[in-house]
Amino acid sequence: MKIIVENTVCLNTGDAAILLAIRHILRNVWGEDLRFQVFDSQPEVAARLYPSKEYPDLEFHKLLSESVFKYSYDQNVLKNAVKPLYNRIVLEALRRFGRGGSIDKMLFSDSDRRSLEIYRDADLVITTGGTYLVENYNLERRLNQFRIDAILGKDPVFFTQSLGPFNKDYNRQELKPVFDRSPLILLRDSRSRDHIVDLVEDPNKCHVVADAVFALADTDRIAGILASDQTPKTGRVAISVRHWNYVKGGGDGMRRYLDSIRNIVTKLVRDQGKEVTFLSTCQGVPEYAHDDSKAANAIVAELDPEIASHVSVDASFHTPEQLMALVKGFDFVVATRMHMMIMSLCVGTPVLPIAYEFKTREVAKRIGVSDVLLDIDTVTAEEAGEKLDTFIQNLEDYRKTSLKAVLDEHASAMSATELLRPLLAAPSANVARNLGPDSRQSAA
Secondary structure, eight states: OEEEEEEEOTTSHHHHHHHHHHHHHHHHHHOSOOEEEEEESSHHHHHHHSOTTTOTTEEEEEOHHHHHSOOOOSSOHHHHHHHHHHHHHHHHHHHTTTSOSSHHHHHSOHHHHHHHHHHHHOSEEEEOOBSOSSTTSOOHHHHHHHHHHHHTTOOOEEEEEOOOOOOOHHHHHHHHHHHHHOSOEEESSHHHHHHHGGGOSOGGGEEEOOOGGGGGOOHHHHHHHHHOSOOOOOSEEEEEOOOOTTOTTHHHHHHHHHHHHHHHHHHHHHTTOOEEEEOOSSOSOTTSSOOHHHHHHHHHHTSOHHHHTTEEEOOSOOOHHHHHHHHTTSSEEEESSHHHHHHHHHTTOOEEEEESSHHHHHHHHHHTOGGGOEETTTOOHHHHHHHHHHHHHTHHHHHHHHHHHHHHHHHHHHTHHHHHGGGGTSOSOSSOOOOSSOTTOOOO
């Protein structure tokens, strides 16, 4: 069975974990004999990080919406003025792709034409899980990818998403027909469902299930920890940080956040005698726009030297499997990155979360740690210290509560198998249905 997973950014280990979780879930539906064609923003780098020798069922390709369309990225007024016209020509050529003639070779590279054929042969198209359909980000590349899907007659399954709200009329107009055509929409929280319930003709196909990465939980290990009277202590704590462009207060807000983390580190070393390691899901890949180790190093640079001597920054890249193996060796994790949080919980390591988007708040509620959750928009050094103390004083209670919840989250993530199973009898259509009020709409 040939499966496409599109819109991935596998240079982010959290996004790669979503991909591996999708693979795990689909194998439970249709067995091991699956081939995954992964359409990523940076496929060459992703293929280097996840080589075919170790991941023989994954094949990486350039995301078509980023390959065949042109986008404004500089100050060249003339070039940017011509791009919309070029994109309209490409869109029309996509509608006629495969009918022969020189236009295909003129507009589409060999790799583009191969990718288009892969789409035509696919049994199922999945738009990966995550948080990329929110209006903090420019959605034009995602909208263009959905247009390509429709032109090629492929209606994507939406894997576990946090999305919306959609307040812009243009986004609502363009996303509604995409949601209506999709045979299945999986959402990570009821808040996301509320964001699209008025954009979907059939809300019954929208299901709230746990983040896909919970499917990777080591349930035997977690059950063993819950059954044990004593949990071994390593004296080590991991902290995941990040730079966040949308923090309230801008640079002052980021300074407040970094100072709060600095206070957490100081208290861990001075009051608890811990060794602290900064470790995250976005690091160690020069080609990727984000490197959380930079924020970590900025924090360490301003620590008291006696504190800093007990702190290290792991700036290396780690696959999801490697990262989960590493976090087994920590007493707990302070996590800003949500998938750092989830992967830690998946191997039985409790987490003190820091939310930068609503998705983390929703997970914190479900695993029973919302009372100690820190919010990047409001956190202060004093609050961070107080909640850290509360978390440590009640660590065993938080551990048991959250790990019991992880077993429920695992079951919820795996429940997607029953929602996916009927799609085997009705794979992605070969003929695109109505694209909405204007089926000749142009590229974003």
